[in-house]
Amino acid sequence: MIAAILRAQFIAMRRTFGTGIALSLLGGVFWYGLWSFAALAAFSYMASAPAARLDTSLPLLLAGVCLYWQLMPVVSASMGSSLDLRKLLAYPLPHARLFFVEILLRLASGLEMILVLAGAAAGLAMNPGTHGSAGMACAFAVFVLFNLLLASGVRSLLERLLTRRKVRELLVLITAALWVLPRFILLTGIRSRMSDRVLGAALAACLPWSAAAHAALGQVGTFAWPWLALWTLAAAWFGRMQFERSLRYDAAAAQASPAESPGRAAFADLCYRMPSRILPDPVGAIVEKELRTLARSPVFRNLFFMGFTFGLLVWLPMVIGRTGVGAHRDSFLATHFLTIVSLYALTLLGQVTYWNCLAFDRSAAAFWFVMPQPISAVVVAKNIASQAPVYLEIAVLAGISSALRLLTGWGEVVEALAVVGTCSLYMLAMGNITSIEYPRGLNPDRASQGGSAGRFQLLVLVFYPLAILPAALAFLARYAFSSETVFAVVLALAAAMGAIIYKLTLGSAAASAIDRREAILQALGTGEGPVVS
Amino acid sequence: MSPPAILVSGLEKRYGAKAAVDGLDLAVPRGSFFGFLGPNGAGKSTTIRILTGLIPFDRGSVEVLGFRLPGQELAIKGRIGLVPDESLLFDRLTGAEYLEFVGRMYGMGRSIAIERARGLLDLFELPAGRKMIAEYSKGMRKRVAMAASLIHHPELFLMDEPFEGVDAVGARLMKDILLHQVARGATVFLTSHVLEVVERLCDRVAIINQGKIAVAGTVDELRAGGESLEDTFVRVVGGSREPWEAHQGLEWL
Numbered sequence: 001m002i003a004a005i006l007r008a009q010f011i012a013m014r015r016t017f018g019t020g021i022a023l024s025l026l027g028g029v030f031w032y033g034l035w036s037f038a039a040l041a042a043f044s045y046m047a048s049a050p051a052a053r054l055d056t057s058l059p060l061l062l063a064g065v066c067l068y069w070q071l072m073p074v075v076s077a078s079m080g081s082s083l084d085l086r087k088l089l090a091y092p093l094p095h096a097r098l099f100f101v102e103i104l105l106r107l108a109s110g111l112e113m114i115l116v117l118a119g120a121a122a123g124l125a126m127n128p129g130t131h132g133s134a135g136m137a138c139a140f141a142v143f144v145l146f147n148l149l150l151a152s153g154v155r156s157l158l159e160r161l162l163t164r165r166k167v168r169e170l171l172v173l174i175t176a177a178l179w180v181l182p183r184f185i186l187l188t189g190i191r192s193r194m195s196d197r198v199l200g201a202a203l204a205a206c207l208p209w210s211a212a213a214h215a216a217l218g219q220v221g222t223f224a225w226p227w228l229a230l231w232t233l234a235a236a237w238f239g240r241m242q243f244e245r246s247l248r249y250d251a252a253a254a255q256a257s258p259a260e261s262p263g264r265a266a267f268a269d270l271c272y273r274m275p276s277r278i279l280p281d282p283v284g285a286i287v288e289k290e291l292r293t294l295a296r297s298p299v300f301r302n303l304f305f306m307g308f309t310f311g312l313l314v315w316l317p318m319v320i321g322r323t324g325v326g327a328h329r330d331s332f333l334a335t336h337f338l339t340i341v342s343l344y345a346l347t348l349l350g351q352v353t354y355w356n357c358l359a360f361d362r363s364a365a366a367f368w369f370v371m372p373q374p375i376s377a378v379v380v381a382k383n384i385a386s387q388a389p390v391y392l393e394i395a396v397l398a399g400i401s402s403a404l405r406l407l408t409g410w411g412e413v414v415e416a417l418a419v420v421g422t423c424s425l426y427m428l429a430m431g432n433i434t435s436i437e438y439p440r441g442l443n444p445d446r447a448s449q450g451g452s453a454g455r456f457q458l459l460v461l462v463f464y465p466l467a468i469l470p471a472a473l474a475f476l477a478r479y480a481f482s483s484e485t486v487f488a489v490v491l492a493l494a495a496a497m498g499a500i501i502y503k504l505t506l507g508s509a510a511a512s513a514i515d516r517r518e519a520i521l522q523a524l525g526t527g528e529g530p531v532v533s
Numbered sequence: 534m535s536p537p538a539i540l541v542s543g544l545e546k547r548y549g550a551k552a553a554v555d556g557l558d559l560a561v562p563r564g565s566f567f568g569f570l571g572p573n574g575a576g577k578s579t580t581i582r583i584l585t586g587l588i589p590f591d592r593g594s595v596e597v598l599g600f601r602l603p604g605q606e607l608a609i610k611g612r613i614g615l616v617p618d619e620s621l622l623f624d625r626l627t628g629a630e631y632l633e634f635v636g637r638m639y640g641m642g643r644s645i646a647i648e649r650a651r652g653l654l655d656l657f658e659l660p661a662g663r664k665m666i667a668e669y670s671k672g673m674r675k676r677v678a679m680a681a682s683l684i685h686h687p688e689l690f691l692m693d694e695p696f697e698g699v700d701a702v703g704a705r706l707m708k709d710i711l712l713h714q715v716a717r718g719a720t721v722f723l724t725s726h727v728l729e730v731v732e733r734l735c736d737r738v739a740i741i742n743q744g745k746i747a748v749a750g751t752v753d754e755l756r757a758g759g760e761s762l763e764d765t766f767v768r769v770v771g772g773s774r775e776p777w778e779a780h781q782g783l784e785w786l
Binding site for chain 1: 585586587588607608610611613615620622623624625626630634637638639640643663665667
C-alpha cells in the first residue's frame, strides 16, 4: 500500500516537473550544498571541542535543530509535502499505515537538519574526548524520530487551525514572534538581564534536546534516556492524535463564508471597486477581480499579515539594538527602516502575486485565453493588483514606524514609495517572464503552501539582487556625492530604465503566453498525486 | 448568404504520436442545434478547445462565424458563449461578482453588466449573497457557467457536456433557454453522452470516432432504418467490440 502511494506520487511528480527538472536539481544542489557546509562546520566543531564545552554546545545545537525543524516550514509558509487525505480516505487503508507515510514525508521536509545532525554525530564520533558508540548513534536516531513525530503533529494541528477564519492570522503572528524571540533577546538589552536564566532553562536536563545530548555523550546520570523516551512517546501520541483529528476534520465547513454585516460588505465592495473608477475596462475589471480573489485567499492573507508583523519583528531589534530606540539613529538600517521593511514586504508578497501571477486561477486561467481581450491587458492588470497590497503594507508600516518614533518626516515615506516603486518595475518585469515560463497552480485555501514553484526558487535568488541593484546604485550615489539631488536623479533614471525593461518584457511575456497557452494551462491544471506539496 | 457557424476542413491535432483530431471535416449551419457525439477520447473536447482558440492545431483550416483561426481570435471570442468541460470559474468570486466580471470582459458597461448579472442569477436560481463559487455544488457551477455564456448575447454557443451534474429542473431550464437561443438565430454546438437529450434537442448530429467524423447528418437521417440514435452510435463507434463476458481473464468480475 505504501509502495503504491509513493509510486503514484513519483509518477505525478515526474509529470509535474517536466522540463524544469534541471533547474530544480540545480536549486536543490545549491540549497543542500549550503547545508552540507553547515554540516561540515558542525562536524569540525564537534570533532575538536573539549568535552566540557560539549555539555553546553551539543544541547544548544540540538535545540536549534529542533526549533528549525518545527518552525521553519511554518514561517516560510511552506510546510512541505503531506498526504492528500481527501483522495486517500475513500480506500480501505489502515490509519496507522497512512500515519507512517506521513512520518516519512516529514523526513523530506527536514533533510537539512538530518545533514547537520549527521555532521555533528560524525564529529562526536571522531572526538577523542567522547566515545563514539552505538548509544550515541541511537540517541541521535531517537532525537530524529522525536522531531519527525512532533513535526507531524505540529503540521496537522496548524493545517487545521490555518483553515479557520481569524485564528490563522493570530497563529502566524504568534509563530513569527516565537521564531524571532531568540534573535530579539540576543540583539536587545534583555539579553544581559535574562540570558543566564533563559540559557539555564533552555538547557534543563529534562528537555528533549538536552536529554538527547546527554544520552549521546553517555551521561546516563541525568536520566537522559528515560527523558528522551518519554518525550518521544509524548510526540508519538501528539502526532498520532493530531493526524486522527485531521482525518475527521471537515475543512469545507470551517471555511464556509460567514454571514457578513451589510455595512461591512458594502464598505469592502466600495474598496474593491475603487481601481475600476480610475482604470478603464478590461484592466479595471481584472484588477477588481484580482483584489477580491487575493483578499479572500488564506495564503495571500497570511503573507500580507507576515509582511508587516514578521517584517517588523525581524528588523526592529536591529534598529532598537541593546540601548533602545534612538541610540542607533545614524545607522543605515535606522535611517532607511521603512524602505527596507517595505522592500521585505514586496518580496514576501511576490511569492503569490507577481512571480507566479496565474497561480490562484489554476485551470480557470483558460478564461483569459477565451475572452476577447489581449493577454497583455490581463498581465498588466495582475501587475497593478499585485502592487495595491504592497502600498497598503507601506501605509501600515509607516504608521507603526511613526508610532515607534522611527520616522523623522514625510521624506522617508516618499523615499520608501519611490524605491519600492522602482524595484517593483524590475521585479514585475522578471515576474511576468517567470509566470509564463514556470506557472504553477496554487490552492488559495492551503495556507501552509509555499508560493513559488520549486524550480524557479533559484531564479528568484538571482532575480532579487538584480531587481534591487538599480535602487542600491542610487543609495551609493547619495553616499558618494552626499547629495539628495544626485540620489533622486539616479533613482529616476533607474525607474525610467525599469519602465523600459517592463514594457519590453510585457510584450515578450504576452506573446509567449499565446504560444505556450497549452503548456501553461496544463501546468496550472495538473492534478497532484496522493501527496500534496 | 452568411457563412456557416463553424467550418472545419482537414483539421489535425497531435499529441506526440497520437492524433487527438485526425483530418476532421465539419460544417455547422447557422441557426442549427448541433450535437457533436463520440466515445471518450474521440476528440470532442479537443475540437471545442481548438474552436475557442485555447489550443493551437497542427494542420487544416478553421473558420468560426466567418472568421479564421488563427488570426482573428478576438473577433471570434467576442461572439461565442462557452460552457467548457473544465470550469472557467474563478472560485474566490461570488456568482454575482463573476457574472458582472464576465460581462465587463465582453466590453459591457458596469451598470449593464450588473443588471444582466442580477437577472441571470435570478433566472438560474443562484445565490445572490456572499457565497463564493468555491462553495457551490457541481450543478450550481454548471448553472453559473451557463449564465456566464449567455450574458453577452452570443451568436454561437460551444458547450461541452453542459447538463452534466445538473438536476432535472436546472437541465430543463437550460434546454428551454438554448432552444430559445436557436429560435432567435443563434447556433448551439454541444457535446453530450446523454443521447436521449441530443435526440430531443438537436436537429443535426455528427459522430466523431478516433479523431475523424464517422457519420454526420440530420437526426432523422441518422435514425433511418428504424434505429435509435443510440443504436447508430453503438454501431458506428463500438459495434465491433465483443461482449464483456468474452474477455479473457475477467472471470472474477
